[in-house]
Amino acid sequence: MKEIISSDIASSFREIKARAESRWRELFNSDKPVILVGTATCGRAAGALEIVHTLRAELKRQGLDCPVIEVGCMGHCYAEPLVVIHKPGYPAICYGYVNPVIAERLVKEFLTGDNVCLEFVLGAMEENDLIPSFADFPRASYEKKVVLRNCGHIDPTDIDHYLANGGYSALGKALRMSPEDIIDEVKLSGLRGRGGAGFATGMKWEICRQAPGKPRYVVCNADEGDPGAFMDRSILESDPHSVIEGMVIAAYAIGARHGYIYVRAEYPLAVERVRIALRQARKAGLLGRHILGSDFSFDIRLFQGSGAFVCGEETALIASLEGKAGIPRYRPPYPATSGLNGKPTVINNVKTLVAVPSIIENGALWFNGIGTEKSKGTAVFALAGKVVNTGLVEVPMGTTLRQVIFDVGSGIPGGKQFKAVQIGGPSGGCLPESALDLPIDFDSLTEAGAMMGSGGMVVLDEDDCMVEIARYFLEFTQRESCGKCTFCRLGTRQMLAILDDITRGQGKEEDIDTLMMLAEAIRAGSLCGLGKTAPNPVLTTLRYFEDEYRAHIREGRCPALMCRDLIAYYILPDKCERSCDACVGTCTVEAIFPNPKRIKVIDQDKCVKCDTCRVACPPQYNAIVKLSPPSEVPAAVK
Amino acid sequence: MKTVSLIIDGRKITANEGEILLWVALDNGFYIPNLCAMRDNHEPMAACRLCFVEVAGRDRPVTACTETITEGMTVNTRGESALSLARQGFELLMASHALDCAHCPRNGSCELQKIARHLHVKLKSKHLRKLERDLPIDTSHPLFVYDANKCVLCGRCVRVCREHSGTGVFGFAHRGFERRVTTFADEPMDTSDCDHCAECITVCPTGALVPKEEQSP
Structure with missing residues (x-):
């Protein structure tokens, strides 16, 4: 009996695949x-x-x-x-x-x-x-595309493009395997969750499959919200069928009939392309009742999140799916045993699910052969910030940060000095030059104080103030905190108040100890992962850049010349050109005037530090500089 | 029902299997600071983060409201790492609490004062910044005064209002530091559907919900 079903699956799949391949050939071989x-x-x-x-x-x-x-x-x-x-x-x-x-x-x-x-x-x-x-390109020797295999090569709104490039073959193969064999295969592959925490995917599926209670659910977490991160969005926009295929395989493995893709409403193009893909998959019999003629049925609904960062936390995401406020609850029970509507639920990140079809297709050992001992496969990063080649990058685990930033990303633009790389978003941290040779994997990044996170990588150069960066991320987390638990709601607010003071030059010597104490308390005391990891940007910048904090507090000086309250603009008299008026005309507050020698001078009381004059000053003179602390401005012209 | 025995602060206790550690400890005379826990609440809210205790075999303090007791469990309610975490949580709450005990009707019966005594901390934090919210005080209701600046967001009033009286006048609104207990669209209390059961005043651990003197229930 099983044989007959298997051959049915094979033949019905062969049919749609053959049609897709002939369309693809017609397109490219004409x-x-x-x-x-x-x-x-x-x-x-x-x-x-x-x-x-x-x-x-x-x-x-x-x-x-x-x-x-x-x-x-x-x-x-x-x-x-x-x-x-x-x-x-x-x-x-x-x-x-x-x-x-x-x-x-x-x-x-x-x-x-x-x-x-x-x-x-x-x-x-x-x-x-x-x-x-x-x-x-130098980056070619580091890049390995597994998750991004189809991105940019196929029309995401045409299922035949996906099929012609090997799409849904893994599903056809999976339906001929037993669910237990699929779970074993995923376990053997060593795949760990790409959302940040790195929990073993196969194990999560197994726990869910064995948990009592029905129905079970599969949820794709596409609530990407880290500043500077765009991996999940790009994948949904570029290759939505691979997410669907991964979900169908997961559903078959755990025995689910219903799934949700939880995507932020701020990703309208992703929403549109996923919608089209779902419709096409249903029409092709790859989703819905009796998938590929088998007795397995599964369908996916799209759910648009309203943009709360905390909804990326799985228990908050579930609450949101249930129509409640997106607020985390205490774990355990974990969603794998009690998730959506109290039923066993697998929640996987977009990239985790996209890796699944490749594993089924090429075998666990193939995937297991990529990466490091404890982190298998590839890592996808959204490379952003002060780096020449910003973009979407996929490298095998174990590649160093230096290779990603300098070889794949071609280094820092404008001849500037690398200062730090912010990795893992608001839950991650800032790693300095000395950490650049760390291999990228779950454990070494955590050890260095950052975390793998979901894949945001923001490069910072000498012009970036580390205190300001920490303040920025803290402002983000405290604004996005749901406010339920004491440590996250009030602790991050206290830290932000201190960082605000430091960047304004009002920091006190003991503030660093208070920051450390608060950070440890928030880490140990918070209810959910968002709170527990919120202090990481502060902890890592304190660990690697404490001298910058001290310069702000003791000298009122911002070494990166970024904190507006701690800098002043000054026109170097020996560089200023008498016949040039570029700065005078652009000044937004009429703070610049020529002195009797026609050398331009800034009225510090009027200056709002908008930077317009410095940009306007012709490069051949380059006469306008930022000084910190403001008292550095020579007294005669103050 | 099956019973299990456990040790709290060196004393052997016997209790029903499946019970929550916080209630077992409190019922046996061991005080653990707590604000958001309620007995008939099925799922621990685990929001106030004050009931930290140390359990043998666990590398970090755990909240007693989320722990189910097990046979042979050894609990220390006075462990330094647990108390220090509770103190820090408490200081955070106090740094955003409109502190005015002398004029507060709850003076003497306030749970915050009780917790401060237990943890040996001052009500006024030394090193944290005072971060108050300056929210309006609602005096519109005939029975009580609601001062959101004294609220610690334990959620007890929200739950009794929903579960006991079924009216649901209170709810949480906003997020992060702005989160507060309020009525629908911040309507004044007297225009809400309040049925005057006064349960919320009874459960409020602080001076946020206090009876109007002339009409004390």
Whole structure:
């Protein structure tokens, strides 16, 4: 009997896959060129939709029949908008920083002519003799795409693109396995939760499967809220079917019939693309009743969160799904035994679920072979801040922070000095230069005081004040605290008050001890993970940059020249050019005036420190500097 | 019902299996500071973070309101790490409490004063900043005065109002430091659906909800 069902699954899947593959071949193996434009949010913010429009209009004007396909995020967010042109006879070429003028030229000169417009090329998608390819980039030797395997290559709104690239094969395979075998496979792979805590995924599934009570639920946690993080959003926008496939496999493994994708309403494009994907999966028989003709049924509903950061905490997320206020509750019981509506519930992060189909398809040992001893697989990071190549990065666990920032991200722009990397969002910490050779894995980052987190990585340079960074994150967590428990509600507020004082130059010597004491108390006393980890940005900056705190408190000096109350603007008289008035005209408060020698002087009482004059001062003079403490400004011109 | 025996502060106690440690301790004369716990509440709220105790075999203090007793459990309610955590939690509450005992009707019967005595801490914190919220005092109700600045957000009034009288006048609103107990749309208390059962005044551990003198229930 089981044999018959298995072959049914195989044949019904073969049918939809064959159709998808033939459509894919028709698209890319015909004599027509194909244009891909990255239109995830990163692309749209840079104007990708306008590029799509321009390309289509120009193609029409030139009388060319060439499909323009919107794809997701290719990872090179620094060079958006990105356009990839597949033209028969040429390797697929990726163009970066494309504007409407470049887009028109690409159509006129490359598609109707044969000029590849080398000056706009970012890299070729495959190795060739003509143009440098991405494989020649230093980052290529570090990157390994497992979770991001399809991002930027396929149309996220077309299920056939996903199917033609191996999508849903793992589901077909999984349905022919027993649920227990799937759990064993995931356990053997060593996959740990990508939401931050790193709990063993296979174990979570097993606990849930064995827990009494029905129905069981699968929930995808896409409530990404860390400042500077955009991994989950990009994946949902670029490859929503991989999330669905991972969820269906999880549901089959634990015996669930219903699932939810909890995504923030602030991700409208992700919501739209997931909706389309769900509809297509249902139509193809990959979701809903009797999936692929088997007797397994499972469906997914999309739930839009209202944007509370704390709803990323699993018990708060469940409360929110249940229609209650998003407030965490005491654990245990853990959701795997008592979650949504009090029933066993598996909650997995987007990236965890996306890794599952690859594991089923390629086997646990393949996944287990990537990464370090205790952290298997790859890590996805949203690389942001003071780094040349911002974007979406995926590297094997065990890659060092230095490799990610300097080789993949190409280092710090503007010849500035690296100062710290903020990793793991508000629950993570700031690691200094000395920690750069740490291998990225769950345990070594926790040991250094930060945490893996869900994948935000913000690079900071010499112009960033570490006290201000700590203050920023504390302001975030105290604002996002649900307010239920004493330590998080009041403790983070106390810490913020102290940090506010320090950045204003009103800190006291004993404030550092009070900060440490509060941090330890909040860590030990808070109810949920948000509170327990909230002091991490302060603890790590105190651990690695205590001298900056001391400079603020003792000397009223901000070493990074960032804290506005502790700096003053000053025009160097020997650099100021008598005939130039650039700063005078731009000053927003008329605080700059020429002295009798026509050297410009700032009236410190009027100055609001808006930085406009420093930007306006022509680079050949570069006469305006920031000084800290403000008393550094020479008395004669004060 | 099956009973289990456990040791609290060196004394052997026998109690019913499945009971919550906080109630077992309190019933046997061991005081553990607490504000948000209520006996008939099925799920521990675990919000006030004051009932920390040390349990043998656990590397950190645990809250007694979330611990189910087990056979052979050894509990220390006077352990320094537990008391220190409770003290810090309490000081945080006090740093945001409108402290005015001399003019407060709850003076002498206030649970905050009791906890301060137990933990040997002053009501006024030495090193924390005073962070008050300056919320308006609601005197509109004929029976009681509600001063949100004295509220510690234990939620007792919210629960009795819902569970005992079924009216649900009170609820939590806002989040973080702004979280407070209030009525729907912050309506004055006298325009709410209050049925004058006065249960909320009875359960309030502080001077946030106090009877109006001339009409004490």
